Amino acid sequence: MTQTITIDPVTRIEGHSKITIQLGEDGSVADARFHVTQYRGFEKFIEGRPFYELPGIMGRICGICTISHELAAAQACEAIMSVRVEGTAADLRRIVNYASLLQSHALSFFYLSSPDFLLGMESDVAKRSIFGLLETHPEIVRDGVRLRSFGQKIIERMAGRRIHPTWIVAGGVSEPLDAGVRETILAELPEIKALVRRSLDWFKRAMADYHEEARVFANFPTLFMTLVDEREDVLELYRGRLRVVDSTRREILADFHRTEYQDYIGEAVEPDSYLKSPYYKPMGYPDGIYRVGPLARLNVIGKMGTPEADQELAEYRGLNHLSSFYFHYARLIECLHAVERIEDLLDKPSILNPRVRAHASANVSEGIGVTEAPRGTLIHHYEVDEQGVVTGGNLVVATTHNNLAMNRGVLQVARRYIDGENLSEGMLNRVEAVIRTFDPCLSCSTHASAQIPLRVQLLDPAGAVIEEALRG
Amino acid sequence: MPVRSRVKTFTMDGQDVSGHESETILEIARQNDIDIPTLCQLDGLSIIGACRLCLVEVVGWNKLVPACATYVEEGMEVVTNSERLQNYRRMIIEMLFAEGNHVCSVCVSNGNCSLQYLATKLGMDYVRYPYLNPDRTVDMSHERFVMDHNRCILCTRCVRVCDEIEGAHTWDVEGRGYKSHLITDLDIPWGDSRTCTSCGKCMNVCPTGAIVEKGKPAGEMIKRREFLGYLTKMRGVNNNE
Numbered sequence: 001m002t003q004t005i006t007i008d009p010v011t012r013i014e015g016h017s018k019i020t021i022q023l024g025e026d027g028s029v030a031d032a033r034f035h036v037t038q039y040r041g042f043e044k045f046i047e048g049r050p051f052y053e054l055p056g057i058m059g060r061i062c063g064i065c066t067i068s069h070e071l072a073a074a075q076a077c078e079a080i081m082s083v084r085v086e087g088t089a090a091d092l093r094r095i096v097n098y099a100s101l102l103q104s105h106a107l108s109f110f111y112l113s114s115p116d117f118l119l120g121m122e123s124d125v126a127k128r129s130i131f132g133l134l135e136t137h138p139e140i141v142r143d144g145v146r147l148r149s150f151g152q153k154i155i156e157r158m159a160g161r162r163i164h165p166t167w168i169v170a171g172g173v174s175e176p177l178d179a180g181v182r183e184t185i186l187a188e189l190p191e192i193k194a195l196v197r198r199s200l201d202w203f204k205r206a207m208a209d210y211h212e213e214a215r216v217f218a219n220f221p222t223l224f225m226t227l228v229d230e231r232e233d234v235l236e237l238y239r240g241r242l243r244v245v246d247s248t249r250r251e252i253l254a255d256f257h258r259t260e261y262q263d264y265i266g267e268a269v270e271p272d273s274y275l276k277s278p279y280y281k282p283m284g285y286p287d288g289i290y291r292v293g294p295l296a297r298l299n300v301i302g303k304m305g306t307p308e309a310d311q312e313l314a315e316y317r318g319l320n321h322l323s324s325f326y327f328h329y330a331r332l333i334e335c336l337h338a339v340e341r342i343e344d345l346l347d348k349p350s351i352l353n354p355r356v357r358a359h360a361s362a363n364v365s366e367g368i369g370v371t372e373a374p375r376g377t378l379i380h381h382y383e384v385d386e387q388g389v390v391t392g393g394n395l396v397v398a399t400t401h402n403n404l405a406m407n408r409g410v411l412q413v414a415r416r417y418i419d420g421e422n423l424s425e426g427m428l429n430r431v432e433a434v435i436r437t438f439d440p441c442l443s444c445s446t447h448a449s450a451q452i453p454l455r456v457q458l459l460d461p462a463g464a465v466i467e468e469a470l471r472g
Numbered sequence: 473m474p475v476r477s478r479v480k481t482f483t484m485d486g487q488d489v490s491g492h493e494s495e496t497i498l499e500i501a502r503q504n505d506i507d508i509p510t511l512c513q514l515d516g517l518s519i520i521g522a523c524r525l526c527l528v529e530v531v532g533w534n535k536l537v538p539a540c541a542t543y544v545e546e547g548m549e550v551v552t553n554s555e556r557l558q559n560y561r562r563m564i565i566e567m568l569f570a571e572g573n574h575v576c577s578v579c580v581s582n583g584n585c586s587l588q589y590l591a592t593k594l595g596m597d598y599v600r601y602p603y604l605n606p607d608r609t610v611d612m613s614h615e616r617f618v619m620d621h622n623r624c625i626l627c628t629r630c631v632r633v634c635d636e637i638e639g640a641h642t643w644d645v646e647g648r649g650y651k652s653h654l655i656t657d658l659d660i661p662w663g664d665s666r667t668c669t670s671c672g673k674c675m676n677v678c679p680t681g682a683i684v685e686k687g688k689p690a691g692e693m694i695k696r697r698e699f700l701g702y703l704t705k706m707r708g709v710n711n712n713e
Contacts, residue, residue, distance in 0.1 A: 048610055050618060056690030057578045164577070169689045359687060387612040387663075 002030065003420055003466035004459010008037075010432050012112040012129070014064060015442025019410055019431055020457045023466075027420030032411040034403075034435065036275035036442050043393040051080050051362055051384045052170040058380065062441060063163050064107065067100035067155065068373035068398075070168040072380040075239060075369030077170030079259075080384055081360035088353040089172035094238045095345050096158050096168070097371070098338035101237065102192075103151030104374035105294075105331045108439040109199075110144025113328060116433050117206045121213070122426035140202070143195050147335070150192050154342070157181045172357035182346050189343050193308075196335045200312065203332060210325065216416040217434045218324030218409025221247030223280050223290035225401065226297040227372045228255075234305030235297060235337065237372035244280060244290065249299045249321055253282070258370040261379055265396065275442070277403045278396060289408065292376030292401040293438060294330035295321070306344070309337035324409055327437040362388030373398045375439045399440040409434045420458065423467060482548040491544040498526055498539040501552060508552050509561060509590055512627040513540040514677055516700040518636060523627060525561055525590070528552050536560070562594050570601040571650075573608060573622035574680070580693040581681030587625060588680075608653075613663030616686055617675050619654065624682035626652055630674035637703055642668040654682075673699070 002025055008018030017036045024030040042061055046054060058073040059066040071093060078085055085093070115128045118137050127135070134141050152162045158181060159165035159173075167174050207214070225244045229236035242261065244254040254264050268277040268285045280288030290296075299321050304310045312333045319326055345351060362384050369380045376398030383392040413434045417427045458467040481490045484497075484506055491500040496519075501508050512523040521541035528539045531549035539552070551557070568574075568587060576582050608621040628645060631654070635641040642665050646655045656662040675683045676695045684693045 050610060050612055050686070052687055052689055053578065053580065060578060166690045166692070169692075174689075174692070361687065389610060389612050 002459070002461030003027075004457045004463065005418070005420075005423065005428075006457015006459075006465065006468050007428050007431060008457065008468070010034075010435055012115075012432070013436055013440055013442070014062075015440065017435070017440075017442055018457070019435075020459060021410075021414045021418055021431070022459050022461075023418075023420040025461065029411070029414045029418050029420070032407075032414040032431070033272060034407050034410045035273045037273075039274045043395055046382070046390050046393050049390050051077055051367075051382060051388045051390055054380075054382065054390070055168050055170060056166050059164050059166075059168075064104055065100065065373050065375070065378075065441060066164050067096055067159075067168070068371055068378050069380070070165075071097060071238065071371045072369040072373075072378045074168050074170050075371065076367040076380045076382050077369070079367030079369065080362050080364055080382065080388070081170060081358075081367075082363040083171055083358045083360050085172050085358065087355075088176070088350050089356040090238065091345050091348060091351055092158065092173050092177055092356060093168060095342055096155055097238050098342050098345075099151045099154035099158075101151070101338050101374045102335055103148045103155070104439075105335050106144055106148035106151065108374070108436075109328060109331050110140070110147070112439075113433070113436050114140065114144065116429070116436070117203070117210065117328075121430050121433060122424075125425050125429070128429070140199075143199060147192065147195055147199075150188060154185055157184065169357065171359055174357065176354040176356050177352055179352055182351065186343065186346050189339060193336070193339045196332065196339055197308075200332050200336065203329065204315075207329065213430070213433070214320065214323045214325040216412055217437055218405055218412060219320065219322050220408060220412065221322055222405055223247060223253065223283075223288070224249060224296035224299045225280075225290050225292050225377060226300045227370060227377060228301055229305075232305070233302035235301045235303075235334075239371065242370065242377065243300050245300050247322065253280070258368050258379070261368065261370070261381075261396070265379075265401075267396065267400075273403075275403050276396075276400055277407075278401050279404065286404055289404040290401065291324070291405045292398055293327060294334050294374075295324060295327045296376065297372065298330045298333065304333070304337045306337050306340035308340055309333055312336060324405070324434065324437045327439070331439070362386070375399055375441055376401055397441075399438070399442060402438045402440065406435055406438055406440065409438075423458065477546075480544045480546045480548075482544060482546065482550065484550040485552055493543060495544055496540055497528060497537070497542050497544060497550055500544055501539060501550075506552055508539050509594065510540060511586060511590065511625070511679060512629065514629055514633075514697070514700065516637070516704040517629060517632040517677070520628060520632070523564065523625075525564055527557060527560060529554055529557065558594065561590075562596050563600075565591050565594055565596050566599045566601060568625050569596075569599050570603050571606070572625065573605065575622075578690050579623065579681045580684050580688045580690055581623070581695075582691040584691075584694045585681060586679035604650075611656075611662050612686070613661035614665075614668070614670070614686070615663065616670055617662070617672065618684050618686050619656075619662055620682050620684065621653055622682075623680045624654060625680060626654070627679060629677040629679065630654065630683055633673045633677045633700070637700065638669060638671050638673050640667045640669050640671075643674060676700075 003023040005021040010017045020033050022031040055070045055073040059070040061069050111130050119128050156162045159167035227240040228243045229240050265278050266281040279285045280290050304313050366383050371378050379396040381394040413431050417430045457465050478493045489504050509525045511525050519541050521538040526539040527536040529551040576588050611619040631643040634643045642656050656665045
């Protein structure tokens with residue numbers, strides 16, 4: 001008799017999802033699927049609004065990556081206005097974007113995933129959380145809280161408030177940088193850099209205990225995609241060209257302008273999930289599976305572009321770049337890079353320039369904005385009528401790009417760890433942990449309300465639920 | 473024989489007050505620092521008593537009266553803030569919210585809106601009526617301004633300022649009841665109006681995010697209404713008489 005295990009909800013991720021694991025006649029895993037069970041609908045309800053309201057509306061998709069959505073929306077609006085934001089305004093946006101990356105990566109790494117590394121995948125589920133860690137590793141919890149607060153406070157100081165600021169506007173930013181804020185942030189940077197360095201140190205040591213996870217956590221060949229700088233082969237999160245490399249990461253398959261994304265990215269729809277499954281069009285569905293996010297970024301780019309992060313990248317290059325387990329490592333390297341970049345940008349003499357905003361009305365009927373959100377490439381695409389009223393929208397959100405890879409990763413981990421005869425919580429946790437490596441933000445990706453709960457269902461061959469583990 | 477006095481003495485919330493017979497309960501309340509909420513009323517524009525937020529009780533009268541449109545009388549006992557009045561006022565605000573599409577978080581007037589301010593001040597913490605979610609449009613045809621019918625509460629301040637102060641009478645109300653909505657000229661797109669002088673008075677007197685400047689993102693729309701007092705004073709107009 002076959003069975004289906006359902007993990008519903010998936011815990012310690014951002015948003016609602018469930019996992020179903022189908023067992024074969026012999027009790028082994030036949031199939032596993034990751035389902036996103038929430039629906040947002042932002043693409044629909046922006047219709048009829050003035051285009052320049054979109055950064056404010058789209059920022060509301062998420063309380064964590066507000067900045068990313070606002071930046072992608074603002075860039076799309078600027079395409080509609082035929083305005084290119086350069087100089088100080090672009091630099092200020094970059095600083096806030098790095099700050100957003102720091103707070104988001106701190107949330108993913110420290111709050112959501114570090115209990116797995118520090119307490120163990122099989123440890124007592126009641127204590128396997130940031131609160132459990134507080135008893136055993138208070139100094140690490142403190143670092144996580146500090147890093148997240150540092151990122152959030154930059155956003156507050158520069159953009160007015162920590163969550164859903166309205167400072168990023170179509171045409172630039174609403175306020176220039178205050179000299180006092182610049183000094184405050186610069187003064188805190190050395191402490192934050194030391195914090196990131198010591199986190200890298202302990203994580204690199206901890207990785208030695210996770211060889212098996214690194215071997216089976218979504219470890220398979222896929223393509224990788226990210227934004228790269230328009231001129232140099234370095235990491236660029238704010239704006240650039242899109243690049244896709246093959247699974248060896250040595251061959252560039254495509255390098256294209258954001259306006260061409262639909263030539264390269266197809267969006268498939270599966271009946272059991274609100275999350276679409278994008279694929280690399282030239283290779284078709286589902287062979288065109290690709291990954292985005294910190295791991296993909298480090299795999300695509302030649303250099304980080306900052307000295308200390310480049311040293312870490314050299315070490316990272318010695319690892320198996322196909323394993324999603326190293327998303328965590330890539331995330332920490334990016335934090336180091338972000339701290340270095342924030343310092344460079346704040347040191348620019350032009351950073352206090354008060355000219356930070358352009359004004360224009362709708363000049364063209366379509367606009368596409370692409371930025372690298374903490375979890376990967378984020379595409380906003382709008383259409384407007386001749387007066388600037390939005391007539392249509394399409395979003396391809398970071399988590400969406402990773403859907404095929406997350407599904408395959410769940411199957412790989414389930415096959416390695418799930419024993420249908422003797423189901424344990426620790427087995428299920430590994431299935432969830434592979435999802436966590438991707439740091440999915442499901443509220444963003446499906447364009448639904450949030451609560452963070454995992455459900456695993458064990459189904460028989462006829463599809464009847466045999467066993468169900470519930471959490472959340 | 474007693475001389476008829478034009479100065480009336482009466483009480484408001486137990487306090488002895490007086491006012492000229494040409495003054496309204498609202499004016500005397502404001503002179504005595506007694507706060508009565510208003511929405512459609514604006515100094516310098518004619519009185520229509522439409523929003524009913526300024527309803528007050530007068531002891532012995534069998535109905536509530538709008539403070540903005542009721543002249544003071546000798547010996548009246550006015551109550552401005554009973555529990556019954558507070559409940560009615562909240563009810564009115566809730567109905568306004570339920571009737572339109574008021575999404576404060578992403579509204580251009582967030583933080584600078586009379587409707588939002590009153591909802592907070594009157595303690596509206598939920599809306600007891602089902603939201604109608606009407607299908608309304610945004611008119612972006614004007615070069616400088618935007619009419620967002622989703623945010624309109626039909627206070628008609630724009631209609632009055634355009635007619636009484638600017639003298640253009642571009643704005644008017646069409647339809648009845650639930651279907652009432654603002655129109656420009658004979659219901660043509662605002663940008664096509666030949667009477668509109670693009671003076672912006674309607675935008676500045678609008679209490680919500682319904683008539684706004686084009687290009688203002690969420691929270692940036694701040695209305696400036698000082699002009700109305702200056703204009704009416706210079707012209708010697710008093711629409712209240």
